[in-house]
Amino acid sequence: MKKVYSVEEYIEINSHFGEALSMLRDIINTTELNESVKWSAPTYDLNGKNVLSIGAFKNHFCVWFFNGVFLKDEQGLLMNAQEKTKGLRQMRFNSIDEINESIVLSYVKEAIENQRLGKEIKPERKKKEVIIPPELQKNFESNTSFHDAFKALTPGKQREYCEHIESAKREATKYARLDKIKPMILQGVGLHDKYKNC
Known part of the structure; x- marks a missing residue:
């Protein structure tokens, strides 16, 4: 056309x-x-x-x-x-x-x-569920301030961290990633924030 x-x-x-x-x-x-x-x-x-x-x-x-x-x-x-x-x-x-x-x-x-009158179909936005990996859940149970810091993050940032841990193949890698991201979560920053601000 x-x-x-x-x-x-x-x-x-x-x-x-x-x-x-x-x-x-x-x-x-x-x-x-x-x-x-x-x-x-x-x-x-x-x-x-x-x-x-x-x-x-x-x-x-x-x-x-x-x-x-x-x-x-x-x-x-x-x-x-x-x-x-x-x-x-x-x-x-x-x-x-x-x-x-x-x-x-x-x-x-x-x-x-x-x-x-404002009658219009609004596009649907499906909310993605945040699925907490077991490794992260264990840390929450033993460290309430860490859990509170995680809950204070936006759902998008929470999802990024959960997917980051979950995507590791080996359990050792999952725990290594968890140790690395803990300080970031406690500071209230997202996994990719430093790249977003460039």
């Missing part, structure tokens, strides 16, 4: 649906959405937050709603493009005759209102 720099250029490249895309564009441009080109497609945002986009393919054209999952979809017009897509929904058309301007506009206005 050729890089597109303007909405007009996008419509020209997709001339087989040019009239239909222009009609969708005109409907959307009656609202306060800002028009731009992102990912080589016409995209519309509200205060810098993407609300929708229009697109053309070989046999159909569509309106993509970035957080379409929140639309009521009373007309049953929206489809999920892929199983793993969480928020994105598509209103698909095969010909210009399928466009009902007032229905499209009502969906666009609802999408704008949802954006105003």
Whole structure:
């Protein structure tokens, strides 16, 4: 796909649906959405937050709603493009005759209102569990100040230390690593802090 720099250029490249895309564009441009080109497609945002986009393919054209999952979809017009897509929904058309301007506009206005209300899918951040190696656990049981210093570290730094010990193949190496990192943990520094500050 050729890089597109303007909405007009996008419509020209997709001339087989040019009239239909222009009609969708005109409907959307009656609202306060800002028009731009992102990912080589016409995209519309509200205060810098993407609300929708229009697109053309070989046999159909569509309106993509970035957080379409929140639309009521009373007309049953929206489809999920892929199983793993969480928020994105598509209103698909095969010909210009399928466009009902007032229905499209009502969906666009609802999408704008949802954006105003802050309805959006937030990316999931899975918290990694900190698995304490037995060698470290033994030290905690015999040295409470060492355990307290470890608990005071961020989960990321705790994980780095645990993985550092666990990755050693031999038990002797694990204990050698533990002796080496003990002063660092007591000082409250992370395993790789000296490299991060360079």
